[in-house]
Amino acid sequence: xxxxxxxxxxxxxxxxxxxxxxxxxxxxxxxxxxxxxxxxxxxxxxxxxxxxxxxxxxxxxxxxxxxxxxxxxxxxxxxxxxxxxxxxxxxxxxxxxxxxxxxxxxxxxxxxxxxxxxxxxxxxxxxxxxxxxxxxxxxxxxxxxxxxxxxxxxxxxxxxxxxxxxxxxxxxxxxxxxxxxxxxxxxxxxxxxxxxxxxxxxxxxxxxxxxxxxxxxxxxxxxxxxxxxxxxxxxxxxxxxxxxxxxxxxxxxxxxxxxxxxxxxxxxxxxxxxxxxxxxxxxxxxxxxxxxxxxxxxxxxxxxxxxxxxxxxxxxxxxxxxxxxxxxxxxxxxxxxxxxxxxxxxxxxxxxxxxxxxxxxxxxxxxxxxxxxxxxxxxxxxxxxxxxxxxxxxxxxxxxxxxxxxxxxxxxxxxxxxxxxxxxxxxxxxxxxxxxxxxxxxx
Numbered sequence: 121x122x123x124x125x126x127x128x129x130x131x132x133x134x135x136x137x138x139x140x141x142x143x144x145x146x147x148x149x150x151x152x153x154x155x156x157x158x159x160x161x162x163x164x165x166x167x168x169x170x171x172x173x174x175x176x177x178x179x180x181x182x183x184x185x186x187x188x189x190x191x192x193x194x195x196x197x198x199x200x201x202x203x204x205x206x207x208x209x210x211x212x213x214x215x216x217x218x219x220x221x222x223x224x225x226x227x228x229x230x231x232x233x234x235x236x237x238x239x240x241x242x243x244x245x246x247x248x249x250x251x252x253x254x255x256x257x258x259x260x261x262x263x264x265x266x267x268x269x270x271x272x273x274x275x276x277x278x279x280x281x282x283x284x285x286x287x288x289x290x291x292x293x294x295x296x297x298x299x300x301x302x303x304x305x306x307x308x309x310x311x312x313x314x315x316x317x318x319x320x321x322x323x324x325x326x327x328x329x330x331x332x333x334x335x336x337x338x339x340x341x342x343x344x345x346x347x348x349x350x351x352x353x354x355x356x357x358x359x360x361x362x363x364x365x366x367x368x369x370x371x372x373x374x375x376x377x378x379x380x381x382x383x384x385x386x387x388x389x390x391x392x393x394x395x396x397x398x399x400x401x402x403x404x405x406x407x408x409x410x411x412x413x414x415x416x417x418x419x420x421x422x423x424x425x426x427x428x429x430x431x432x433x434x435x436x437x438x439x440x441x442x443x444x445x446x447x448x449x450x451x452x453x454x455x456x457x458x459x460x461x462x463x464x465x466x467x468x469x470x471x472x473x474x475x476x477x478x479x480x481x482x483x484x485x486x487x488x489x490x491x492x493x494x495x496x497x498x499x500x501x502x503x504x505x506x507x508x509x510x511x512x513x514x515x516x517x518x519x520x521x522x523x524x525x526x527x528x529x530x531x532x533x534x535x536x537x538x539x540x541x542x543x544x545x546x547x548x549x550x551x552x553x554x555x556x557x558x559x560x561x562x563x
Contacts, residue, residue, distance in 0.1 A: 166442045171201040171319065172536050175543035177327075178204075183212050184296055184305060187329050194487040195325040196494070197311065198443055199536035202318035206292075206325060207234050209307055213294045214242035220302075221248040221295040223341050225287050225476075228312040229267065235313045236267055243275045250277040252344045254287045279345050281476065285361065287344065288471065289478040290325075290464045293337045304334030308480045310448045310462055321446040322529070324462050324491075326482060332356050333480065344476065360465055360477035365398065367479075368467075371452045371459070372402040376409045378455040385411035386453035388495055392446060393420040395468040407433040416498055417508075418445040420468075426510040436508035439498055441529040449491055450479065460491050493535065501528035 121129075121143075130137040147153075176193050180186035187193065195205045211234070213219045222242050229235055243249045253268045255261060268278045281287035290309040295302060311323030336357040343352055358367040372387065379385035387406060394400065394415065400423045403413055413434040415423070425434040439445045450461040463479030465471040482488055498505070502524035506514040519525050526534075 169198065169533065171198050172540045173204045174200045175539035178540065178543060179547055183209055184216065187305060187327050188298065188303065192326055192328040192330065192484050192487060194482070194490050195327065196532070196536060197318045197323045197325070198320060199532050202315055206307060206313065207315065209327060210235055210238045210292060214238040214245060214247070216296065218297045219247055219294055220297055223250045223293040225252045225289050225291050225344070226264070226313060227254045227288055227290065228314050230315045231263065233267070234315060236271065239271065239276060240274045250279065250341070250345065252279050252281050252287050255280055256286060281344060286475045288464055288475040291337060291340070291478055293341060303329055304331070304337065305329045306333060306337055308478060310464055311446050320443055322443045323446050326462065326480065326487070340478065356481055358461065358479040360471060360475055361473045364465055364477060364479055365472040368450070369398060369402050372406050374454065375411050375452055376406050379409055379411050383455055387411060388414045388451040389467065390416040390447055390449040390495065390498070392418050392466045393468050395420050395422050396472055397422070399467045403434065404430055407431045414499055421508060424510055424512055425508055437499070438506045438508070438514060439501060439504050439528060440506060441504040441527050443529050449495065451495065458488070460488050494532065497531050498528040503527035504529065
């Protein structure tokens with residue numbers, strides 16, 4: 121802006137030109153770009169995306185029976201439907217006469233939330249329902265207050281977390297009277313219980329009835345409802361603010377200790393942001409020790425890759441596509457005894473020290489294969505990936521062949537569709553075999 125125009129504007133607004141006016145590079149009010157995005161030009165838009173059902177649970181008549189008999193389930197949104205997985209889990213819990221209690225954390229939810237409606241149904245059906253609501257969820261404060269009031273009016277026990285800590289974890293916890301005793305079921309996720317963002321944010325969730333995770337979640341909800349800190353014992357989960365940061369730092373140091381030319385160390389993180397100085401320094405030390413580190417960081421990244429003698433073994437990419445990358449995955453090679461984790465926390469000081477977060481291990485081999493697939497597909501992206509340079513600038517990758525034209529998000533859509541197609545084909549074969557068996561018995 122010319123100096124004369126700046127002076128005129130300051131005068132009209134009653135500002136001191138020298139003290140109150142600042143210059144910034146680039147665009148201001150970037151939200152105005154939405155006007156361009158709203159132009160009606162279908163040929164410039166991605167085709168509408170329609171999530172598919174999760175291939176494993178699509179034919180399951182009862183989710184609780186399936187989880188108990190078949191093991192944990194990994195959910196991938198928005199590639200797989202939020203409505204037929206997470207919302208279904210809460211709906212079935214609200215209607216199942218064997219479910220005794222439902223507890224959950226609520227950070228953000230939709231304006232018209234089926235999740236909350238199902239919780240209200242559960243309370244009306246005589247189940248104990250408790251919800252830890254975060255009133256300071258940025259931009260959603262008023263909506264969360266309304267939901268909290270409505271839930272309290274319908275008999276749901278509403279708590280507001282622990283003083284001084286934001287409740288950012290994503291958990292639904294269900295207590296059910298199974299045929300062989302009480303069993304605890306849970307959904308642990310990386311994203312909010314929001315049907316709108318579940319269609320445009322990439323997130324993960326896990327359905328499980330692991331008894332040890334159940335013990336840990338009992339500890340978590342006792343903490344959220346009482347705020348009493350001492351002697352909280354967690355066996356598998358890594359909750360913030362007391363355990364997560366220490367757990368990640370210890371695993372980075374372990375990777376350094378186990379690294380050798382014959383048995384190389386390897387760390388892979390996929391998060392929204394890396395800002396915490398302690399984690400950054402630990403990753404630099406690991407790189408200097410020879411550990412290979414792959415980081416998929418969508419947004420802020422304090423670390424700089426490729427600096428000789430400091431971060432030679434670190435690569436940082438950012439995936440920018442139609443869906444907002446919101447997933448958090450933590451991988452440690454651990455001398456061959458690999459560890460995978462997913463959770464709600466980014467590698468930021470606020471997440472690690474000032475919020476209630478949950479990161480859970482993923483132990484089932486089939487689920488680990490899915491996480492490995494996600495990481496490999498995204499690290500190989502040549503369409504929507506941007507490589508961070510040692511100076512902090514980003515350079516967009518360019519596809520060199522026709523096979524590289526599809527982005528990682530497009531490939532994950534295709535993989536989800538393929539899994540569902542294969543599951544349906546297998547289901548048809550099983551049903552045909554069953555019909556033949558019945559026919560032979562009748563003869």
